[in-house]
Amino acid sequence: MLSIYWKEINSFFSSLIAYMVIAVFLVMTGLFMWVFTDTSILDYNYATLEQLFSIAPLVFLFLIPAVTMSTFAEENQKGTIEFLSTKPITDFQIVMGKYLANFTLVLFALLPTLIYYYSVHVLGSPPGNLDSGGILGSYIGLTFLAAVFVAIGMWSSSITNNQIVAFIVGAFLCFFFHWAFSYLAKLPVFTGSLDSFINKIGINYHYSSISRGVLDSRDIIYFISMITIFIIATLTSLNWRKS
Amino acid sequence: MSLSVQSLTKEYGNQKAVNDLSFDVSGGTIMGFLGPNGAGKSTTMKIVSCYLSPTHGTAEVCGYDIHKNPLAVRKHIGYLPEHNPLYLDMYVREYLQFVAGIHKISNKTNRVKDLIEMTGLGKEQHKQIGALSKGYRQRVGLAQAIIHDPNVLILDEPTSGLDMNQLVDIRNLIIELGKTKTVILSTHIMQEVQAMCDRVIIINNGALVADDPIDRLSERISGEQVVTINLLDNNVDLNRLKKIKGVTKVAYTQDGIVITSDFDDDIRQQIFEHAVASGWVIIEMKKEEVSVEHVFQKLTKEIKDA
Numbered sequence: 001m002l003s004i005y006w007k008e009i010n011s012f013f014s015s016l017i018a019y020m021v022i023a024v025f026l027v028m029t030g031l032f033m034w035v036f037t038d039t040s041i042l043d044y045n046y047a048t049l050e051q052l053f054s055i056a057p058l059v060f061l062f063l064i065p066a067v068t069m070s071t072f073a074e075e076n077q078k079g080t081i082e083f084l085s086t087k088p089i090t091d092f093q094i095v096m097g098k099y100l101a102n103f104t105l106v107l108f109a110l111l112p113t114l115i116y117y118y119s120v121h122v123l124g125s126p127p128g129n130l131d132s133g134g135i136l137g138s139y140i141g142l143t144f145l146a147a148v149f150v151a152i153g154m155w156s157s158s159i160t161n162n163q164i165v166a167f168i169v170g171a172f173l174c175f176f177f178h179w180a181f182s183y184l185a186k187l188p189v190f191t192g193s194l195d196s197f198i199n200k201i202g203i204n205y206h207y208s209s210i211s212r213g214v215l216d217s218r219d220i221i222y223f224i225s226m227i228t229i230f231i232i233a234t235l236t237s238l239n240w241r242k243s
Numbered sequence: 244m245s246l247s248v249q250s251l252t253k254e255y256g257n258q259k260a261v262n263d264l265s266f267d268v269s270g271g272t273i274m275g276f277l278g279p280n281g282a283g284k285s286t287t288m289k290i291v292s293c294y295l296s297p298t299h300g301t302a303e304v305c306g307y308d309i310h311k312n313p314l315a316v317r318k319h320i321g322y323l324p325e326h327n328p329l330y331l332d333m334y335v336r337e338y339l340q341f342v343a344g345i346h347k348i349s350n351k352t353n354r355v356k357d358l359i360e361m362t363g364l365g366k367e368q369h370k371q372i373g374a375l376s377k378g379y380r381q382r383v384g385l386a387q388a389i390i391h392d393p394n395v396l397i398l399d400e401p402t403s404g405l406d407m408n409q410l411v412d413i414r415n416l417i418i419e420l421g422k423t424k425t426v427i428l429s430t431h432i433m434q435e436v437q438a439m440c441d442r443v444i445i446i447n448n449g450a451l452v453a454d455d456p457i458d459r460l461s462e463r464i465s466g467e468q469v470v471t472i473n474l475l476d477n478n479v480d481l482n483r484l485k486k487i488k489g490v491t492k493v494a495y496t497q498d499g500i501v502i503t504s505d506f507d508d509d510i511r512q513q514i515f516e517h518a519v520a521s522g523w524v525i526i527e528m529k530k531e532e533v534s535v536e537h538v539f540q541k542l543t544k545e546i547k548d549a
Contacts, residue, residue: 003344011332079328083387086292086324087345088317242296 001089004097005104012067012105021067025109028059033116047124048131052116053138053211057178057204060106060149065170067105068153069163071098072238076161081241091238095231099154106146110139134213141210144223145203149174151230158237177226178203245270245395245425246291251300253286253449260286262449263300268442270394273421275440275457276429279543283449284429285325288399291427292322305394318346321388325399327381331373335364338372339386346391358386363412378409385413389420396420398428402435414439433539447543460538469531470511473499475524483521487513499527 012018032039032055039051075081084094117135124130156170157163181202185195199205203226206219246268253261261283268274278284289295291302293313301308307315330338336355343351359368362382367375372383381401388396401417402410418439420426430436436443436457443460445453453460477500481493489506504510511528518525 003341006344007333007341010337011330015332078331079324079326080330082289082294082324083328086294086317086320086322087342088314089345090314242294 001093001097004084004089004094005101008098008101009104012101017067018105018108021063021105022109022112025056025059025063026112029055029113029116041120041123047120047129049117049120049135049138052113053142056110056113056142057145057207060146061174061178062171063109064102064106064146064149065153065156065167065174068102068150068170069157069166071102071154071166072158072234073160073163073166076158076241077163081238085238091235095154095234095238099150099231102150102154103147106150107143110142110146131213134211137213137215138211140215141207141219144210144220145178145207148177148203148223148226148230151227151234152177155230155234155237158234177201178207181205246302246304246427248287248291248302249300251287251290251302252298253283253290253295254298259449261290261297264446264449264451265300266444266451266454268425268427270425271421271423272442273417273426273428273440275436275443276427276446277433277436277443277539278429278446280431282446282543284446285399286449287446288322288397288427288429289324291316292320292397293317294322294324318391319394321391321393321396323384323388323396323398323401327384329372329380329383332371334371335359335368335375335383338383339390342387342390348391354390358390361389362386362416378405378413381405381409381413385416394424396424396426398426400429400431402430402432410435445539445542452542453538468504468506468510470502470504470514471496471499471527471529471531472502472514472518472525473527474518475526479521479523483517484514487517 029052033041033049033051037043039055041048041051044051072081075084085091120130121128152173153166153170156173157166159169160166179202182199182204184190185199185202190198200222203223206222209216210219248264248266251261251264252259264283264287276284276288286295290297291304291309293309293316296310301310303309304316305319307319309316333341336359339355339358340351343354348354359365362385364379364382364386367379372380375383385398385401388398398417402413405413414435417426417428421439421441428439440457442456443453444451477495481495481500484490484493484500484502487502487504487510489504489508489510490502491505492501492503494501502510502514509530511530514528515525
């Protein structure tokens with residue numbers, strides 16, 4: 001598993017992919033936080049990182065499927081999956097090695113945003129006047145959200161040998177699981193009956209809940225279940241190829 | 244027995260890619276795996292290396308079953324897939340170190356160094372795989388297949404697309420490896436089989452049609468011999484030759500008079516005696532060597548016609 005992990009990490013950082021992902025993520029969140037007047041903290045009058053946590057899922061929505069789209073689609077297309085799966089490693093080791101490598105890359109993009117926290121911390125009046133607990137919760141929520149997006153993206157990459165298909169399916173599913181359910185719950189058909197259940201299927205509900213700074217075990221179980229489901233789905237689609 | 248395939252069947256829909264195929268190979272053998280395109284060679288190799296699951300039947304590698312013990316099978320097998328898939332963006336050394344890591348080889352650097360020497364990759368070892376020529380990529384493919392010193396080596400068309408010099412190098416390497424390991428290789432080039440293999444298996448439409456040591460393969464189509472003669476004056480009555488026992492066909496061709504016989508014994512003596520009796524002067528007489536190519540064509544075509 002570690003061999004696969006390091007190979008993937010090496011290939012991210014020896015190509016442009018890693019730097020592109022990190023740069024695009026930081027530039028986009030940076031623009032919204034510090035430059036665009038509608039959302040800039042400097043014009044907001046509150047010392048908060050709310051902008052970061054509301055824009056980050058949107059950036060991840062297309063950035064993570066872009067990172068994960070090649071995970072298996074490229075191996076399928078080039079035939080290297082045949083090389084990998086005839087080596088003495090299990091499919092689970094292959095999947096986990098790749099999953100963790102993708103996830104690490106996303107964490108590398110997230111890490112520099114701690115500078116934003118520091119900046120807001122210093123700029124506050126008086127300095128340090130911000131809800132650190134809430135921000136910690138939000139960071140945990142965002143990490144979980146990214147972990148789910150990576151699992152979804154990796155699965156969509158495993159069902160095809162075309163990276164563009166993998167990207168589109170991945171981005172759509174990330175959108176669907178994050179936002180669609182909270183909007184679907186508002187349909188008149190479900191009002192008063194299934195609305196709260198449907199709302200809770202979506203990632204957004206649990207993300208907002210954790211972002212409040214309350215680490216509810218139900219949210220954590222939700223995120224872990226979603227990751228597990230998509231990892232199992234990836235294993236299943238790898239297994240299908242054998243028959 | 245290093246490799247044993249037992250009534251292997253692989254179905255795609257209602258098409259049988261491999262149909263009830265069984266054979267055994269013992270250690271230190273280089274076995275040629277022949278068959279026309281689509282005969283099921285690659286499919287069989289993929290099943291044995293645990294990439295595909297068979298519909299029925301099983302295979303054992305060094306005593307490990309592909310269903311029960313796939314990881315142990317993969318540990319004892321070195322596999323070079325068809326078209327030799329490689330990570331083109333990796334460097335030769337980096338790639339081999341990565342493969343060594345997967346195999347949990349303890350002294351990676353030394354092993355990779357040995358392999359680079361063994362496969363003649365020395366000059367190219369610092370290049371990106373994508374920048375290598377086909378012959379060198381093939382060497383990288385072979386290197387990754389033998390990195391863990393496997394007992395069984397499965398090579399799917401290891402020499403396709405190589406030039407003559409590369410071909411000879413790779414061939415010699417395979418022959419060298421075949422001294423200690425069981426090697427199974429598929430190919431389309433018949434001379435290659437004659438040059439490298441101890442034993443030949445021919446399959447057609449997924450089923451076994453021949454399984455013989457290389458020197459006995461030609462006996463498969465014994466009962467047919469072709470003799471070409473040239474007389475000082477070829478303009479003679481050919482019907483006289485038809486009286487020789489076993490002769491089925493006598494015909495003029497560009498090369499001379501071609502006599503086909505389905506009789507086992509050499510007919511040359513009789514041809515000579517007939518010629519002497521008729522007063523013909525033979526200036527050339529040759530018996531055609533029955534080549535593997537010939538056997539291959541005959542065996543695989545008969546099935547198709549049937």
